[in-house]
Amino acid sequence: MRLEVETSELERIGKAFQAISKETSYEGLAKALLKAALDYSDAGRGAVLLSESGELLTRADASFPRERPKFLASQPPASEFRLPVDLSERVLTRREIVLRDDGWEGSALIDSARCRRGPIVQLCLPLIHRDQTVGVLYLESERKETFGPRYVSVVSMLASQAAVSFESVQLFEALRETNLWMVKGQQIGRMGSYRWNTRTLLSRASRECYRLFDIDFDVNPVPFEVFKSRVHPDDIPALEEALAEAVGTKSPFSHEYRVVHRDGTTLHVAAVGQFDVGPTGDVELEGIISDITDRKAAEQALTDARTELARAIRLASLGELAGSIIHEINQPLTGIIMSAEACLRWLERSPIEPAEARRSALRVIEQGRRAGDVVAGLRTLVRGAQLRFADVQINDAIEEILLLLKRDLERAGVTLNTALDKSIPTIEGDRVQLQQVVLNLVRNAIDAMASVTGKRRVLSLSTKVGGAGVAVVIADTGIGIAPASRDRLFDALYTTKRDGLGLGLSICRKIIAVHGGRLWVEENTPNGATFTFTLPLHQSGSISANH
The missing domain is CATH 1.10.287 (Helix Hairpins)
Structure with missing residues (x-):
């Protein structure tokens, strides 16, 4: 009979150990330890206080100033748990197991202490993990015989098991937190991780992958046909070809395709991966799939x-x-x-x-x-075709234009001053295009002096050789160019004339640029403007008119 009692007791203790050791959260561990301690005795009241941080007593910490999280399990439920100062000193600091008689005013269960008055017996044990007091087991009873030596011994073993399980809980919580961060990170980045077995054609994937492909979470592992059923039909051949090539060469995989959800929503995804040997020895493709719809x-x-x-x-x-x-x-x-x-x-x-x-x-x-x-x-x-480049005597070309414009100059009351450098050699260019530039610039100069009164209207045109090029200078004594217009003067469709098209100067600059030269404008002193363009002395025989 005694053997049966001892066997039954051992079974109870064993179940208590199992209940404590299987917990994976701080709160669950605290509740399991309290339940086991109360079930093993007739003590009706107790509490377990557990610190997630590994230190029960709060300390000043500049890097993390908030109060460290604590998990309290109590029976009956208590809103506050407070050890008496002397008990706290002996248990938390000296790490002693304390069994003592006290009055209700010494109860650590504040709510219970308000209900009754009378003597109590207190049993308090420290929970020690890696030389730190990480928690405390506190029990109360109205009878001294409740906490006999045998009971104290068993409860001490349960407390030791809880302290050992504390590390497992720490690791599990860290794993849970890391997994939570990974899941959250994948949700934010809209990407999921996967492993695809190239032999079985089965895949394991993260939750975000399931969401991207609109696959039910209970489908695990995912058959290739289920995965392929979500790929846009037009993209399947190219995807299968890319997979076959990557598998055949064991080279890194990268491919973009479309995914169609059951409600018709279409996503664009990019899959990348590399090959590795899985736990079973099979070659597996491991990588990530990203939502690139945006x-x-x-x-x-x-x-x-x-x-x-x-x-x-x-x-x-x-x-x-x-x-x-x-x-x-x-x-x-x-x-x-x-x-x-x-x-x-x-x-x-x-x-x-x-x-x-x-x-x-x-x-x-x-x-x-x-x-x-x-x-x-x-x-x-x-x-942008080929211009007709030939030998051009720039002075002769200019004189032809001035002869054409002689009557315009006379009607506008403009005095023409020319200084053409006779030493200028023949250059290569499109004669008609260059004459269009001179014609346009001279007409612009005439228009710029149309409103000038009370002083002479003078147009000066000169040519000269300088460096590796020829310069043609056309100056007037007109109204000049406003500073706001100077930067935009050569833009297409920009004009300072009331009835202008805003095309002449833009085209002039293009023509000169095609010839390998440059066209610009400067302000005259005291009034008017000077347009100058340069042309190189030597051009290749075939210059494209790209612009």
């Missing part, structure tokens, strides 16, 4: 914006071409009209002067051809 949307938006910009540029180029033709063809047309009018005047004279009329008619033909050259040149410039 990135794809941003890339598509950027592509759309670029496409729209390219379309706008093409439209602007067409508009610039049309405007340029209007702008530049006006000069030859003016020459045609002037020559035709002169021809009529010679024919209307009495007697008729056929020689002069013939010369005027020839100028009409010449200007008509010039208009054709302007159109062809502008078309060439915009299309």
Whole structure:
């Protein structure tokens, strides 16, 4: 009979040890220890105080000033647990097991102490882990015989088991916290980790992977067919080919494809991984899968914006071409009209002067051809084709333009001063294009002096050789250029004229740039503006008009 009692008691103690050792949380460990201690005796009251930090007593800590977390389990429930000062000193500091008689006023269970008055017996044991007091087991009874030597011995073993289990709880909590951080990090980064067995075609994956592929959590491991059922049908062939190549060569895997959820939601994902030998000896692909839907949307938006910009540029180029033709063809047309009018005047004279009329008619033909050259040149410039480079005597080309504009200068009351350097050698260039630049700059100078009154209107045009190039300088005594306009003067569609198209200077700069030169503007002193462009002395025979 005694043997049966002892066997039953050992079974109770063994179950208590098992209950304590299987706990994986601080709170659960505190409750399990208290239940085991109360079940083993008729003590009706008790408490376990456990510190998560490993130190029961709060200490000043500048790096973590908050109060360290504590877990309290009590029976009956108590809102506050406070050991008497002397008991705290002996148990927590000296680490003694204390058994003593006391009155209710000495109870550590504050709520219980308010209910009754009378003598009590207290048993208090420290929970020691790695030379630190990490908790305390406190029991109360109204009978002295409750806490006999045998009971104290058993409870001490239970307390020791709880202290040993404390380390397991610490490790489990750290693992739980690390896993929580990983899960949270994957949620924030919208990426999941996976391992795919290349032999069994089964996958193990994180929760975020399940979410990305809209797969139920109870599907574990995930068969390849379940995974493939979520891949967009159009992307399956390329994915299988990429996997086969990676498996065959054991090279790092990287591929992007679409995932379709059961509700029709489509995600873009990027999968990367590398091969490793798994626990079973099978080759496994381990890696991460990221949700790149937002990135794809941003890339598509950027592509759309670029496409729209390219379309706008093409439209602007067409508009610039049309405007340029209007702008530049006006000069030859003016020459045609002037020559035709002169021809009529010679024919209307009495007697008729056929020689002069013939010369005027020839100028009409010449200007008509010039208009054709302007159109062809502008078309060439915009299309980026090869310009017709040939030997050009820049002074002769300029003099032809000044002759054409002689009547315009006279009508505007402009005095022309020229200083053409006769030592300038022949350069390579497109004669018509360069004449268009001079023509446009001279006309702009005339327009800039149209509103000038009370002083002379002077246009100065000079050429000179300097360094490895030729400089052409066109200066006026006009109204000058406002500082706000100077930086934008060569922008397409920008103009300071009320009826201007804002194309002439932009095209001029393009022409000069194609010739390998530079065009800029400076302010005159005391008034007016000076436009200067340079041309290199030597050009290759074939220069593309890219701009």
